[in-house]
Amino acid sequence: MGRSGRAVLGRAVKGQWRGVAFGSALGMAHQAGEALVPVLIGVVVDQAIARGDLGALLRWLAALAVVYLALSFGFRFGARAGERAAEQAAHALRVALVRRVLDPGGGAGNGRPPGALTSIATEDARRAGAVNMALMSAVSALAGLLVGAVALLRVSVPLGLTVLAGTPVLLWLGHLLSKPLEHRSEAEQERAAHASGVAADLVAGLRVLKGIGAEAAAVARYRRTSRDSLAATLRATRAEALQNGVVLALTGGFIAVVALVGGRLAAQGDISLGQLVSAVGLALFLLGPLETFSWVNAEFAQGRASAARIAEVLAAPPAVVPGGRPLPVPVRGAVRLRGVTYGGLRDLDLDVAAGDTLGVAATDPADAAALLRCLGRRSDPDSGTVELDGVPLRDLSPADLRTAILVAAHDADLFAGTLRANVTAGLRDDAGTPHGGDVTVVEGAAGVPIPDAPRPAAEAAADPGRAMEAAADLGRAMEAAAADEVARALPDGLDSLVGEHGRSLSGGQRQRVALARALAADRPVLVLHDPTTAVDAVTEARIAAGIRDLRRGRTTILVTTSPALLAIADHVVLLDRGRITGSAPHADLLRDDITYRTAVLA
Known part of the structure; x- marks a missing residue:
């Protein structure tokens, strides 16, 4: 896809050239027929009415009826072809945007809230795709204009020349008048996208806002944003009305x-x-x-503004560049950091043996977040290397890497669907294809499963032995995460709907379901970040034991300050001020290191 607005529009039109050409041909036929109608009426007046010839009148009326049928057919099916081309082009742009946003290399969403990306993938894609319909209409209108001018030339040369001389001037003036509209339309879409982003953030955090009594502040913030968006929309509408009015007057x-x-x-x-x-x-x-040309100019102006915004997302550089080396076969799970500097991390050295469970207690949450980004290759360190089985992560494709390392973030999202679909979202079949019962997934830039296309239910039943094994794996993951209690508490068990973002569940239930999903994915290396902050102490102890038993022999990194989780680790390191300042079993660090004791027991 192109890296400029002009290239985006070019690709949108080129990808639908057959539909645009077909619609343009029918539209030209329609406009030519419309131009011939007054010509035929004039012929009827001269050849039949003025002479009182009934036979000639009937013949010319029949010819007029044929022209009406032809132009009606051309309009109906030409408009249909143009609308189809516009919708298909918009769909192709949406697919390209979603593919870019979900690219394992990341980078597309930098500086843009989810609501803004949604606005670009919907309204901007629609406006850019609509350029196909506008182009078809422009070609059709031009054909009608030319046929009308030729007809006028046959009636009178001065009349025809008047039309041919005046039309380019009108088109040029219309193009000049569309420039302010283009700039104001871009500002309108930018403010609308920002308002959508703010609204999405407020809705997602509604429970928190109510809990801290910040509803009034949230409403005031959205009101200001909405007013800015309204002002931008009014400015764009005024520019469009001014353009239409002036062009109509001319x-x-x-x-x-x-x-x-x-x-x-x-x-x-x-x-x-x-x-x-x-x-x-x-x-x-x-x-x-001529009115069509005015509308076309407005559509092109808005399409260019939207295409420029789409191009910004598509051309956003990736956060990490894919490497060309394959994953080690098999993946043993040894992880090593050497001299890693990133964010608050300073020359960090860390070794995790294959099959070990390592606890990482960070005194600064920002340092924990930086470590997670490096381990999941959401970002590459400023200096130093992170290795998997001796292979630098920089040399691996992020998509391949995330089949070996799963970083389960503290704030992992759930998706609209059943509890079963959410937990099995990270499972893969023998070919390495992700699947999840009634939902299949790919992994986003953060290693989080993202729903994709549905898979046939018959596929799950094709191999009964495999289905039983998958059910057993699911049960073990649910039990280890104490998510089996969540299933028992819901009316339909695993087939219960959890709602968008799992909002029908409590915070602790959502956390356990997300943990079950991470455990069910069964990656060679699993990194868990504070997976039990919203559960009670008894449940946390059960989860700790479940993780220990389920992940025995597979590399697990627990980034947490939970004593229950750190107690199951083979080894624990203290990450303080960006460096490892302590390394020992949990009990020894508790006894000997006051900084560790403060971080874990405070």
């Missing part, structure tokens, strides 16, 4: 000039009555194509 004046010239010619006897009727009818017909 067009009306132009048509009046054509009618005046035709009337003078008829008064002088240079043209017949029927030709005068045709000339006036053609002058009125020309109003339609």
